[in-house]
Amino acid sequence: MKPTEIKNPEYFHKVVDCQYACPAHTPVPEYIRLIAAGRYDDAYMLNWESNVFPGVLGRVCDRPCEPACRRGRVEEEPVAICRLKRVAADNKSDIKDRLPGIAEKNGKKIALVGAGPASLTVARGLAPLGYEVELYDEQELGGGFMRSQIPSFRLPETVLNEEVGYILDMGVTAHFKHYVDSLKSLLEKDYDAIFVGSGAPNGRDLPKVQGRQEGEKNIHIGINWLESVAFGHVKSIAKKVLVLGGGNTAMDCCRTARRLGGEDVKIVVRSPQADMKASPWEIEDAMAEDIPIYENHVPHEFVIENGKLVGMKFEKVRAEYDENGKRSLIPTGEDLVYMEADEVLIAIGQDNAFPWIERDIGLEFGKWDMPVVDEETFQSTNEKVFFGGDAAFGPSNIITAVAHGHQAAISIHKFCMGETITDRPEPGVTLISQKMGFHEWTYDNEIDHDKRHLVPHVEKELAIKNLKLEVEKGFDQDLGYQEAMRCLNCDVQTVFTDNLCIECDACTDVCPTKCINFTENGEEEDLRTRLVAPSNNLAQDLYVSGDLKTGRVMVKDENVCLHCGLCAERCPTAAWDMKKFLYSVTKAGK
């Protein structure tokens, strides 16, 4: 293999698994260290820079960082990254004076359609640069689906209001209760650019299932029902409730139903439970509230008696997978299963809908009637219109919407300034030695062996009686510190200088996980078979040095490196050094 190009920031970025997996590339280990140091304000601001909604995301993020966390590869569970973010948000002081100042107006004016995370991120990026920002949303408050779809027992309104408020207070003009029904007319106004962050607002239905029309009064689309609950239009539900679907919305529906009077609430999914889309912790929380899950049940009929819904019939199936892993659900031929129900909530997915976008305004639509949007610049085929969040490429999650918002803000800024929007800014990168003295590091390199700490919950009896009572209490400072210590500091990189190495093997010998090898060079496939420890995780790179004096090379498998620094401590010539790698995605105007 050729020597690894560590000058390319993406190499070390990939080693920081959590940050690499985060769509907004939040510098996770850095903020975790700040939490451990009790610097909550700093930790919060570092998060706020990257992901705009630390308090919200510290509760309801999809956490792509956690499955990626290296800790999960050396022991049972990853660091509770998401809940640590909340520790920063819960313990910070007033940070308003740290928010960016607003520059003089630059004479440019932009419109944002939808007040969800994508639009708000664009607003946060552009308002401080002097843009006049106008925000449109049909709801009465900002936040989009963070407000309408996520129940307040998971995300308290105060937290959401605070973080949405930081942005609206940047001089954003918000037009709430204002449904934009024509993009054409918006284009005719004097906006320099328009950002569409209108989400994926259409909940899927089961229009063809028998009895759907007759039972209409007691059958609801999950996201619409959640929105009605969020805005106080619905305050109760009947005792027997069936929730159809296996995603996070289904989990929110059933738990909300439990709090509004549902006593016998069941989840019914078509697929096996293992294939459910909901996050494992959401499923766990639902089950903890006495909500059973019936898997492999396909809706067959809404049963209506005397014009009123009384239950549902399901066909039992089993899942079969072909060699490509594609699933088909095969009926088992058993009798239909009948379940009683007073009300049914359908939470089987949601779709985009752009009835308000005219098709003659130079904005091309492609597959599945989705707008054609550039994946890097987020510009549509109408150069003034940009998309982001669920509206761009279909339903995803908050942190993805934020990442889109950052990139769209860069594009809009370049577009308004007359720059080429395909010239994307380089990331900000620093790589600094952590050596403090002889075998002393500025980071805490001792590995903590604690198992993942559990987040305390309020008692179930109290929780299910109160729609507004947040179920998770969050880590307190002490537990937060303990959990923070589990972080392996993957951003403190092992950096090797080949011409200093005397090949004494000290690093190889001391490495707890046997990452480091000195061997003859070869192609990657061959090298992986010759390393001291099994090297089967192909998603993790091999770090290869230039030729050493004996003609061999140093090969380090990044997979389970603990970043404990022992290689550098035992290196007599400082050929190994521990260097902190900070990678930050450049934002608009920076």
Place this chain on the structure above:
Amino acid sequence: MSYLKSSFRHPESPKNKLGYTEANYEGALSTLCAGCGHDSISNSIINACFELSLEPHKIAKMSGIGCSSKTPAYFLSKSHGFNSVHGRMPSVTTGANMANRDLTYIGISGDGDTASIGMGQFMHLVRRNINMVYICMNNGVYGLTKGQDSATSDLGSTSKKGVPNMYEPMDLCELAISLGSGYVARSFSGDKSQLVPLIKGAIKHNGFALIDCISPCVTFNNTPKSTKSYEWIRDHKEATGTFDLVPQEVEIKVKNPDEVNETIQLHDGSFINLYRQPEGLDIRCRESVLSALEDSKTQGKVLTGLLHLNPDSRNTHEIINSSKRPLNTLKEDDLCPGSTELEAINQSLR
């Protein structure tokens, strides 16, 4: 500075026949200087014991005084250990071995502990052929007392102090061969591919096995003019050949049968397959080995690898016909066989 090593290990760490991973053979985190050759030797011992699937509680680590003699703290923490007086490890091991012949004895010493203060003890240990592995971690200096030249330091070799050594060196391998040791090897801490098989062979050998292992002292003797530096050894090292150790219970599979020059069966039924010996060196013949050692010295080379092997070597127990069982297993019946036996002995002496 770290005093603890994480207990996390590679999740797919291989296991040996006993179901142990290498971690089961490790010791504490080394407090020797960073880059010390001794740490590599410790690690080679860990590898060898792991690969041979030895039960850690059936190994005894013996040592004297010096940097080398600290190393038993850094490997095999589940084994027995005795850190004895300076140069006196041979006597203590002799006693231990006489009392319990069932343990594998790994003696660790240095050039000071062996060639200076412990020389007398060393010679008699070899002569008596105590069944043990004797590893001399040889760096040519007294590291623990700040780097004075030791008795194995080559004439003219210059350590960090900057004064060339004035005296002739002792060659522990030549000494051991001339005193009748049946397994003599020389190796280098920086070459595990050679050292690990040598340690495995030494463990399997019946009788005294010496490995004189050059182990650079990074702090005092890794200078350009030292003959025991990493660079000098790498440039001047020559191997007698390589070999595979095939333990008795394993079916013999030779990688390249054409390259095997000789297969030697050891006492316990294991085999050693030798590869690529240079012309004329018969490692079973003491004279030819001694002359090869002298030749390579004249050429300024360091001859490494298995230098001498006598598979028919008899250990002390066999020589003096001592108890076949460890003394701690002998019960009263064994120790006091009764008046009939006593009478028989007395009769035989009349």
